[in-house]
Amino acid sequence: MPKNVTIYLSDEIAGKMEKYPEVNWSEICRKAVVDYIDTRSQIDIGPILEKLKTESNENYKKGQIFFYSIAPQMSLSTFEHWYPEINKDIIESRISDSQPDRPTYSDAAKISAFTWMRLHIKSFCDLKKLEAPKYMSDAFCQGAIDAFMKIYNQVKPKER
Numbered sequence: 001m002p003k004n005v006t007i008y009l010s011d012e013i014a015g016k017m018e019k020y021p022e023v024n025w026s027e028i029c030r031k032a033v034v035d036y037i038d039t040r041s042q043i044d045i046g047p048i049l050e051k052l053k054t055e056s057n058e059n060y061k062k063g064q065i066f067f068y069s070i071a072p073q074m075s076l077s078t079f080e081h082w083y084p085e086i087n088k089d090i091i092e093s094r095i096s097d098s099q100p101d102r103p104t105y106s107d108a109a110k111i112s113a114f115t116w117m118r119l120h121i122k123s124f125c126d127l128k129k130l131e132a133p134k135y136m137s138d139a140f141c142q143g144a145i146d147a148f149m150k151i152y153n154q155v156k157p158k159e160r
Contacts, residue, residue, distance in 0.1 A: 005029070056139040063143025066133060070121075071151050073128055079152050085116040086145050114141040117148075 007029065009017070017025060084090045092109040118136045121144065125132035133140065 005033075056137075059137045059139035060143035060146075062133070063136070063140035063145075064147040065143075066121075066140075067144040067147035068151075070124060070128075070130065071147070074124070076155060078124070079148075079155065082116070082120050082148065083152055083156075086113045086120070086148060088113045088145075110138075113145060114138050117141045117144050 017023070088106070088109040091112045092106060118141060121136065122132045124130075136144075
């Protein structure tokens with residue numbers, strides 16, 4: 001049996017709604033309730049996961065694009081300074097060297113690399129008076145790290 005629901009809206013929100021008389025506000029409220037119930041009950045998590053994957057891919061691309069935009073302003077010494085702090089293989093070897101009895105630390109290495117990338121981007125943007133991204137997700141950081149590594153591997157000094 002259908003159920004009617006009454007919701008309270010402030011005068012401010014009600015006034016803003018009146019600017020859009022063509023909108024079916026009942027349908028928007030109904031959809032919000034259905035979406036909430038679906039999310040809470042996890043009846044159909046597939047579309048939610050796909051949305052998260054898409055958002056993650058978008059954040060990954062944003063990280064790459066952002067890093068490619070700041071890289072031309074970086075010196076080789078900046079790349080060399082950042083490299084050991086965001087290279088997950090180096091981080092993992094440092095962790096396993098300090099605790100050889102432990103299993104691999106790939107998750108810890110990732111977290112460390114992401115943390116360092118966030119810190120380096122923020123401090124670099126402050127130094128260059130650039131606007132740093134407000135939110136740098138793990139996917140964003142992974143994209144930035146991958147872009148960093150691609151450039152670093154092209155410009156690093158050749159070993160003799």
